[in-house]
Amino acid sequence: MRDGILVVAKPRGLTSHDVIQKVRRFLGIKRIGHAGTLDPEATGVLPLCIGRATKIVEYIQDRPKTYVAEWTGGVATDTEDQSGNVVERINGLHLTWEEVTSAFTSFIGPYAQTPPMYSAVKVKGKRLYELARQGKEVERTPRLVTIYDLMILDGNLEQDPPRVRFQVRCSKGTYIRTLCVDIGKKLGIPAHMSDLIRVESGGYHLEEAHSLEEIEEAAASGKVEELISPLEEALSFLPSLTLSKKWADKVIHGAALPRGFSHMPWQTGEKIRLVSDEGRLMAVYQVVNGEEIWAKPEKILFTEDPVDRGYAR
Template sequence: MARQPKGRLINGILILDKPTGMSSNHALQRVKRMFGARKAGHTGSLDPLATGLLPICLGEATKFSQFLLDADKRYQTTAQLGVRTDSSDADGKVVETKPCEHITVTDVEAQLPQFRGLISQVPSMFSALKHQGQPLYKLARAGKTVAVKPRQVTIHNLELLSFKYSQVRMDISCTKGTYIRSIVEDLGLALDCGAHVAQLRRLQAGPFVAEQMVTLEDLQGIIDEATQGQVVEAGQWPDITPAFSMLDQLLIPADTAVLSLNAVQLPAHEIEALQQGKVIDHATEYAPFDVVRVYNSLASDATAFIGLAEVQPEGRLKAKRLMST
């Protein structure tokens, strides 16, 4: 007999404030365990050094995580001038130091325009970008280097927040695939003193903002309150079932990941046809090959979202990614 998958069938998105020193996958596993979820995934990893907004998709919400990977992001970062590291951040080994006390805020501001708008940057060897199936950071830690092609990204906004004690604080809004450490590294080169990322915090990813974040401590507090300090044997996990209803209230509906897409409402018989893999003759004004959100016109808010469909020629609709029934 096949083994039944473990965990709850729960759908939604948690906006986690990832702590520093923890990998995104470790944070994901912590959240998955706390919610007792059967399935979970994160949308765009943060370096262990980085903190801030990490959307965690649970259950069916994982089907729409790609739209968050493709979304614009916003960060605040602190660049330490005068020190270059092999990873371009504070977790790396120092490879060069140079005097930087002579650099003024005017010098910094004079270099920032080149990092705004459409720019070309070379991803760091310590990024998660893959080369022949291997993440670059794994190759770098093994002492290997490969030629990395420049890529174009767009910096929507780059604001200098402060400059003191040889540290440059910046607020950066950008398109997907932007490497903040590359901006900091290049800024250090432009100032001829070197620089590395001392701090990095993500404040926005697509529609999600910092005000929505919850911490692992918040989640643990809910569990502790619900279990009333339940004592268990070493190595065991307490029964946190009483906490699930409170934890679930923190989840955001799965369709919030795709609210930037247009929406259509369909009657039950057309939804059933989509779920059976049929192309339906539903007249729509959207352009061919647009992706749209699909809702059941008669269902309640909790069950109305069906998934995504692609507009076919002549306005027909074909299922692209649907919630499981």
């Protein structure tokens, strides 16, 4: 089985863990992880890391994500999305596109977002959604997130309640349902997110995602490897450095790279991918620019350990 990324088009009604369990059964392997959770009612891109690719989950999920969402004004729910119970409603709103556009675009850039109660964020060791199900609400610390781009696609402000469909590109950890609530607050009205599709995550787009039915069929016919994007491509957004065979053998064992190893103007703290002269992704290193050490290992992705190179079944 090839190590790499299997991009799934998550359907509505399944948790991200449900998707992993199904794919594990299709492929007959356990070593699978996802790179960024999607709520059960959300659909779209869910990258799954297969085999050694589970080691690079953090690099993929740290990248910006793009969503197409629907905002509904005048109605608030306890979960901030369409799956919750209505807790507030205002009928007969009269909104203009000028004020709606101004409210939406005001969130472009960094902003402090308070995680919703129905989320997996932990407070004093407890998941917020566990407390929410007990009817409890606790104080949450706002987190700084970034909205890189936000564009209104279409909508209807004349209907009751008014709805707006928009596309947003944002940083890791951004709750789009909370963004919808905050846009409502900007307009002085209750609001919630009534639909969510993730169209891009980790550099993978909805157009290249595969349905669970397609994956099951490919696995049954022995062609599932054709759906898996190679591990070597998964970190293509990081700068690369090609190693000689001598240094590739040392990197396998986690050797640091000495000062003067590269004469490129790498910045301290920068992450680079190390590739063998055969094109195999060996490791991710971080530049430290120390007196003796130029770069140190962060993730060793190829080793001589047969267990590491294989799959737990």
